[in-house]
Amino acid sequence: MIVGEQKSIAEIKEIVKPFPKVLILGCGTCVKTCFAGGEDEVAVLASALRLAFKKDGVTIKIEELTVERQCEDEFVCEAVDAVGRNDTVLSLACGAGVQAVARRFSRSSVLPGVNTTFIGTLEKQGLFTEECTGCGHCELARFGAVCPVTRCAKKLLNGPCGGSQAGKCEIDPHTDCAWHLIIERLTALGQLDSLRSLVPPKNWRTSIAGGPRKLVREDHII
Ligand code: SF4
Numbered sequence: 058m059i060v061g062e063q064k065s066i067a068e069i070k071e072i073v074k075p076f077p078k079v080l081i082l083g084c085g086t087c088v089k090t091c092f093a094g095g096e097d098e099v100a101v102l103a104s105a106l107r108l109a110f111k112k113d114g115v116t117i118k119i120e121e122l123t124v125e126r127q128c129e130d131e132f133v134c135e136a137v138d139a140v141g142r143n144d145t146v147l148s149l150a151c152g153a154g155v156q157a158v159a160r161r162f163s164r165s166s167v168l169p170g171v172n173t174t175f176i177g178t179l180e181k182q183g184l185f186t187e188e189c190t191g192c193g194h195c196e197l198a199r200f201g202a203v204c205p206v207t208r209c210a211k212k213l214l215n216g217p218c219g220g221s222q223a224g225k226c227e228i229d230p231h232t233d234c235a236w237h238l239i240i241e242r243l244t245a246l247g248q249l250d251s252l253r254s255l256v257p258p259k260n261w262r263t264s265i266a267g268g269p270r271k272l273v274r275e276d277h278i279i
């Protein structure tokens with residue numbers, strides 16, 4: 058999932074301040090799972106903003122709505138009336154969702170309420186970890202399904218670097234060494250021999266380094 062964190066109330070208050078009527082638009086998928094922008098977070102944020110503005114003697118109208126996914130037009134359409142009734146949309150989706158809403162409502166102000174952080178997983182209750190940086194050419198098959206591009210601090214494709222201590226990365230002793238995990242996993246799978254050959258340099262043209270990317274599925278174009 059895409060992991061994000063809600064911006065501080067102070068920052069959100071500052072960006073919505075110029076608008077008398079604000080729609081807080083939640084997203085019911087990734088940001089809901091990481092407690093940044095689902096229905097509950099929309100309700101809590103709306104109450105906090107109402108209180109904060111009331112304390113300042115400022116009148117502001119806040120409407121709440123959550124759609125299933127802000128990155129899909131099919132769901133964004135459900136917000137047409139609410140967007141029309143308000144002066145701005147404070148989107149609690151990831152950066153893709155915010156931009157999809159802005160594209161759909163080209164004459165409306167759309168503001169981000171979440172800092173989009175990474176593609177990750179819920180490792181345990183309250184802990185989200187980064188697992189993938191979307192390099193565009195997945196090589197997890199080589200590495201026992203542990204991504205060195207994302208999880209090794211030095212992005213080593215031929216590791217380890219030799220600095221890890223007790224399975225932890227030399228850059229951060231609270232983070233597992235990706236290469237320790239790769240070796241443990243390949244050992245368990247009986248595939249450690251696959252590391253005997255050098256991994257060639259990665260072609261980064263498929264990554265964001267080559268500019269914004271597109272995925273075209275001709276079979277889905279109508
Ligand atoms: S190899 Fe690339 S696509 Fe695969 S998990 Fe790592 S960053 Fe993501």
Ligand code: SF4
Nearest residue numbers: 209218226227234235
């Ligand atoms: S200690 Fe492990 S994860 Fe850290 S930089 Fe070295 S090989 Fe990568």
